[in-house]
Amino acid sequence: MTDAPSGTGRNGHPTPPAMDRLTCVIPAGGVGSRLWPLSRANAPKFLLDLTGSGDSLLRATWMRLAPLAPADRVMVVTGSAHRSSVTRQLPELLSENLVTESEPKDSSAAIGLAAALLELRDPDAILGSFAADHVIRGEVLFQRAVKTAVQAADRGLIATIGIHPGHPSTAFGYIACGAARDDIAPFDVHDVSEFVEKPDEATAARYLESGKYLWNAGMFIARASVLLDQMAESQPEMVAALREIAAAWETERGAQVRERLWPTLPKIAIDYTVAEPAAAAGRMVCIAAHFEWDDVGDFASVANLLTRGRSSDLAVLGDGAQVLSDASSGIVVSESDRLVALVGVEDMVVVDTADVLLVTSKSRAQDVKGLVNRMKITGGGHLL
Amino acid sequence: MTDAPSGTGRNGHPTPPAMDRLTCVIPAGGVGSRLWPLSRANAPKFLLDLTGSGDSLLRATWMRLAPLAPADRVMVVTGSAHRSSVTRQLPELLSENLVTESEPKDSSAAIGLAAALLELRDPDAILGSFAADHVIRGEVLFQRAVKTAVQAADRGLIATIGIHPGHPSTAFGYIACGAARDDIAPFDVHDVSEFVEKPDEATAARYLESGKYLWNAGMFIARASVLLDQMAESQPEMVAALREIAAAWETERGAQVRERLWPTLPKIAIDYTVAEPAAAAGRMVCIAAHFEWDDVGDFASVANLLTRGRSSDLAVLGDGAQVLSDASSGIVVSESDRLVALVGVEDMVVVDTADVLLVTSKSRAQDVKGLVNRMKITGGGHLL
Structure with missing residues (x-):
């Protein structure tokens, strides 16, 4: 892979290298109710230290992304109730990169708004979305996978990062891999055939056996405009509203437009508005990665993380x-x-x-x- | 049974009815460590409310004994650390009936000291010893059993009260019943053949099946002097020391004698110094009772008590x-x-x-x- 200039951008000026156009977006929402009573409405999972490291999952996510993008290119989307907690955890976060939602609208709206804001800042902006409350071990492997994904994104594809399954988990969704895409990078890049829901045990065992299924870690990397255009195919009104909110964002009318439009947005996961239709349309690729990943869905996961799988x-x-x-x-x-x-x-x-x-x-x-x-x-x- | 005068006492005067010579002794010792962390050194089992009644087990024991003996004939033997807790629980307790031990010496010393004190107050005194931390339901049946036991004690026997087993418990010791003693009271009075330790499950089932075994509830009723004389057969020095402590009790030398002799006493359960040898010598009878009894030995017992056995x-x-x-x-x-x-x-x-x-x-x-x-x-x- 290379970080060399990608050519000429839409505005006729030479575009910076793809990695220099990457903004990491951290959607920080979701209480994580399976982790109650540790998680609470005012202490959601992403604010908790579930690994005993001393850092919240949000802070750990921030530090994991630091080698990939400088602080001014990391954006957090969170509920307005968590504004002060987030700024306490991330003092480096620029105020213009802290996007708050007046009410939760699921991942399409959250990531879509970030995309709309980035698209205005730079028409060639690349967005990488990384959950605030997952645990990853193997930073170098993670960075390598993101860089490959950014190469794919720069070509107008939507990339996701899939994790080689360590065991036949029934707790995660899977990505079915299709044809290899050695044109993007040798090894480890494939078309996405389809996304599949959490399987039963027999199916999970079959997935593991086949070697063609990866855990869906919910990471998406794409040009901001490509992501929005994909979303607009099934949700044109939503994307129009998001672009209207973004356009007014830093104007006097910003708050008013937001208050008018945000409550009208549908609550829908980005899997349904972007990932699945993009896969069906052949616009989605998957980077197969070998780092350790866990979404820390419940206390059994926390136990396994802490004991590093020792039984x-x-x-x-x-x-x-x-x-x-x-x-x-x-x-x-x-x-x-x-x-x-x-x-x-x-x-x-x-x-x-x-x-x-x-x-x-x-x-x-x-x-x-x-x-x-x-x-x-x-x-x-x-x-x- | 009858509460009529029993005849002429040792001093030539007519003796009062046996029930009027009964003093109930409550040995209040033992932390109950299976009930930790509810029970503590400074909150021993007898001070706890384990039934949800609002009363400690000690207070419930006191109230259960009230119909059998007036307040001035109820004595408590406890550790000096628990003096204030006990008087708070039992404001009716006379100060001369609160006997404190400077260090725990097990039940032979505790009950033996009470016996020595009662023997001095009245040579015909009858002592009934009832644990401070057991639970009993069926007060009338309990009272009837004690009255029968007092009749036996008045004849110079040592009586115990055994509980008809409700199930083949492996948590309690058992009493093997011998010949019926209809001369004392019709039904329910038998010689004690022997005391047996907590059995295994098969043995417990056999005991239940035979109908000849009762749970040993650790209650002893005897003339104070008879109990001490029995104890003296195996522990002559101990009984001599107890009688010396008692003789000096209310004198100026009381504390000094106590401090000198108490630490020398052996730690030994009254089962070994009185109950077993008395049974072997044919001086022990058992009153078979049908009230509900539990020594509340652990939290499983507490659970069963609270749910009244519903599973x-x-x-x-x-x-x-x-x-x-x-x-x-x-x-x-x-x-x-x-x-x-x-x-x-x-x-x-x-x-x-x-x-x-x-x-x-x-x-x-x-x-x-x-x-x-x-x-x-x-x-x-x-x-x-």
């Missing part, structure tokens, strides 16, 4: 956590320094916060979301 | 306990008003205190004692 360890998360245990599995998350004692119980999930204590098992960790949903209806919402 | 209930103990759960078994004990959420876990024991959180299972609840013992050695003693 004979109790995982412990919390600065002052004090644990006395005969368990060789499970996880204790503690926000206090009081003693947590486990006697004769395996595979437990114990989450000890100031106002809520959760006890579940690794195998039932996904069901925490159901409890949270019931609490929304039956009361206890102040604890969510 | 499809989660037990909850704690005034302000807030629990959100899909469990149909297990127990949550909470000393705070924070939410305890259980998701997809059965038969759990969760004990939530200010400085310790314990998570175990009902089947492993006995093992809490082992953890406590390890903490005594490895540190964390301030939490015990």
